[in-house]
Amino acid sequence: MSETDGNLLEVKDLRTYFETEDGIVKAVDGISFQLKRGETLGIVGESGSGKSVTNLSIIRLVPDPPGKIVSGEVIFNGQDLLLLSNTAIRKIRGRRIAMIFQDPMTSLNPYMKISRQLMEMTQLHLGHTRAQAHAHAVKMLETVGIPDARARADSYPHEFSGGMRQRVMIAMALSCEPELLIADEPTTALDVTIQAQILELIKTLKRETGTSVILITHDLGVVAGMTDHVIVMYAGKIFEQAKTAELFSTPGNPYTKGLLRSVPDPTAEQGKLYQIPGLPPDVAHLKPGCPFAPRCDKVAEICHREFPPFVQLNADHYSLCHFAREVYAESGGGRVS
Amino acid sequence: MNTDVIAETEYVRGTSLWRDAWRRLLKNKLAVFGLIVVILITLASLLGPAVIKRTMGFTPDFIPTHDTRLIGSFPPFTGPDGEFSWTHPMGTDNAGRDQLARVLQGGQISLFVGIISTLVSLLIGVSYGAIAGYVGGRLDNVMMRIVDVLYSLPYVIVVIVLLSMFRSQTPRGQLVLLFIALGSVSWLTMARIVRGQVLSLKNQEFVMAARATGVSARRIIFRHLVPNTLGPVIVYATLTIPQIMLTEAFLSFLGFGVQAPLASWGSLAADGIQNIAIFPWQLIFPGVTMALTLFSLNFLGDGLRDALDPQMRTT
Numbered sequence: 001m002s003e004t005d006g007n008l009l010e011v012k013d014l015r016t017y018f019e020t021e022d023g024i025v026k027a028v029d030g031i032s033f034q035l036k037r038g039e040t041l042g043i044v045g046e047s048g049s050g051k052s053v054t055n056l057s058i059i060r061l062v063p064d065p066p067g068k069i070v071s072g073e074v075i076f077n078g079q080d081l082l083l084l085s086n087t088a089i090r091k092i093r094g095r096r097i098a099m100i101f102q103d104p105m106t107s108l109n110p111y112m113k114i115s116r117q118l119m120e121m122t123q124l125h126l127g128h129t130r131a132q133a134h135a136h137a138v139k140m141l142e143t144v145g146i147p148d149a150r151a152r153a154d155s156y157p158h159e160f161s162g163g164m165r166q167r168v169m170i171a172m173a174l175s176c177e178p179e180l181l182i183a184d185e186p187t188t189a190l191d192v193t194i195q196a197q198i199l200e201l202i203k204t205l206k207r208e209t210g211t212s213v214i215l216i217t218h219d220l221g222v223v224a225g226m227t228d229h230v231i232v233m234y235a236g237k238i239f240e241q242a243k244t245a246e247l248f249s250t251p252g253n254p255y256t257k258g259l260l261r262s263v264p265d266p267t268a269e270q271g272k273l274y275q276i277p278g279l280p281p282d283v284a285h286l287k288p289g290c291p292f293a294p295r296c297d298k299v300a301e302i303c304h305r306e307f308p309p310f311v312q313l314n315a316d317h318y319s320l321c322h323f324a325r326e327v328y329a330e331s332g333g334g335r336v337s
Numbered sequence: 338m339n340t341d342v343i344a345e346t347e348y349v350r351g352t353s354l355w356r357d358a359w360r361r362l363l364k365n366k367l368a369v370f371g372l373i374v375v376i377l378i379t380l381a382s383l384l385g386p387a388v389i390k391r392t393m394g395f396t397p398d399f400i401p402t403h404d405t406r407l408i409g410s411f412p413p414f415t416g417p418d419g420e421f422s423w424t425h426p427m428g429t430d431n432a433g434r435d436q437l438a439r440v441l442q443g444g445q446i447s448l449f450v451g452i453i454s455t456l457v458s459l460l461i462g463v464s465y466g467a468i469a470g471y472v473g474g475r476l477d478n479v480m481m482r483i484v485d486v487l488y489s490l491p492y493v494i495v496v497i498v499l500l501s502m503f504r505s506q507t508p509r510g511q512l513v514l515l516f517i518a519l520g521s522v523s524w525l526t527m528a529r530i531v532r533g534q535v536l537s538l539k540n541q542e543f544v545m546a547a548r549a550t551g552v553s554a555r556r557i558i559f560r561h562l563v564p565n566t567l568g569p570v571i572v573y574a575t576l577t578i579p580q581i582m583l584t585e586a587f588l589s590f591l592g593f594g595v596q597a598p599l600a601s602w603g604s605l606a607a608d609g610i611q612n613i614a615i616f617p618w619q620l621i622f623p624g625v626t627m628a629l630t631l632f633s634l635n636f637l638g639d640g641l642r643d644a645l646d647p648q649m650r651t652t
Binding site: 065 | 474541542543545546547548549550551552553560561564565567
């Protein structure tokens with residue numbers, strides 16, 4: 001075990017571009033972050049900000065063409081995943097890095113029994129025999145709280161409800177005890193009560209197995225309850241990166257502030273919900289300045305001219321803004337430089 | 338109270354796609370008719386010659402040389418002296434061979450040709466189309482252009498050239514050649530259908546999920562994608578069987594297909610047409626049997642399509 005600093009995953013300057021007829025779309029443009037063992041990282045951002053592409057890039061599942069990982073390193077356990085052969089990366093997918101997808105209604109093969117789909121995992125990666133794999137599949141279904149798992153294992157996906165299917169997906173993802181679990185908006189397609197159950201399940205299983213989790217979401221409430229660190233993405237860039245508590249208490253970026261203001265406050269009497277004006281930019285045609293400038297309430301002349309610096313506000317709080325320190329101070333942070 | 342407990346422990350068993358399709362198929366009268374006729378004709382063809390041999394004592398190619406009175410074509414249900422007889426319900430051909438036995442044996446070969454060639458087309462067409470569709474890009478382009486080129490060749494002529502170039506000495510050799518010739522041209526449409534299906538399926542999330550669990554491309558194609566294309570494939574295969582049988586009949590009619598002493602419906606019809614004015618039963622029986630079978634297979638195919646693809650149904 002060479003990773004003395006305890007980093008399970010280290011992404012360095014990752015760039016994933018898509019070639020479209022409209023020009024090159026820089027979906028992920030120079031992302032760097034680390035994830036320690038057993039920690040949970042939240043990635044938030046609006047649709048199209050590059051959250052999902054970042055994670056597809058980590059396990060090299062970006063559709064190519066049109067997508068291409070242009071540069072960067074993804075160091076997982078001291079190994080650069082981007083340099084591995086196709087066979088080698090296949091051994092890591094599912095075995096050591098597993099994914100849960102957004103829509104449980106379509107992410108199970110409709111023509112395969114639930115048990116077969118779970119068995120495929122362990123037969124492939126752990127060399128289980130059919131009998132072992134089946135027993136393991138039933139055990140996993142019990143772990144994720146499917147009642148009467150032995151009988152229901154041999155049903156088809158359409159016989160399960162959405163929440164049940166997401167549980168199956170989680171069972172599948174965790175069946176090889178991966179070191180890293182990437183959950184791409186795991187609760188977006190579910191209704192609120194089921195959402196809470198699924199998140200609680202992920203939390204419990206994470207505690208029991210010590211798996212690190214990357215949680216992609218656009219729901220700040222989910223981030224607050226689940227994660228240790230948060231990355232806020234906008235237009236393929238990291239806008240702010242901090243410990244979760246700190247990000248919520250003392251944000252250092254106008255975009256993050258806007259996002260936090262947009263969360264409905266149940267204690268407020270009434271009034272209009274806040275929303276950030278404007279729309280996310282077209283990442284195929286970015287202007288030279290800050291991509292958030294047209295929507296920012298702190299905008300100055302420099303924002304349209306120069307790309308903002310990535311300012312370090314304290315040990316692990318960074319913000320991409322010309323006025324990062326001011327914004328940070330305004331929200332009450334920065335007593336230490 | 339009690340019922341509540343039962344409702345909680347016993348979840349509703351959903352009906353599967355196949356059970357649903359089967360129920361819809363049974364509602365379609367023409368398809369049921371087709372299914373029954375196909376089963377009956379298949380059974381008769383398989384068992385008929387053996388039954389006739391046991392009960393009547395002759396084989397399809399038996400020529401009654403022991404009694405010169407029996408050589409010659411008799412009408413149905415007629416004996417050598419013009420009296421009523423159960424011996425030859427379909428009459429006899431020029432050499433005095435029993436028509437019923439020959440039609441049943443012909444059915445064996447006709448159905449066999451249809452099914453084997455369809456299986457060949459399934460095997461080649463499904464894998465070819467699935468690979469082209471899943472891999473995509475340049476490979477897809479090259480593979481489908483090859484199909485386009487093959488499509489543009491007049492395939493009956495290709496088959497005729499193949500059959501006459503490699504003309505085999507034995508009737509069995511000729512039969513094998515016929516399978517190869519028919520199979521090798523009949524997979525093109527199947528490849529296109531499967532490719533189209535795979536193209537739309539491969540962007541679904543379950544394929545991405547399978548890839549994210551480290552499943553290999555080959556396994557994704559054959560374990561995850563091909564079973565999902567099964568509906569259209571079954572329908573098209575059912576409709577391919579009569580198509581190939583018709584081509585076989587056509588080739589045999591022209592003298593390129595099945596050679597005597599083996600018989601198929603096509604070659605029996607070819608023999609019969611020469612004497613149509615005097616001995617019409619020599620053409621009518623093989624012709625009608627074939628037409629009935631083709632009808633039934635087409636009804637069944639249409640019924641299956643409606644059953645498996647409810648969206649396409651017109652009320």
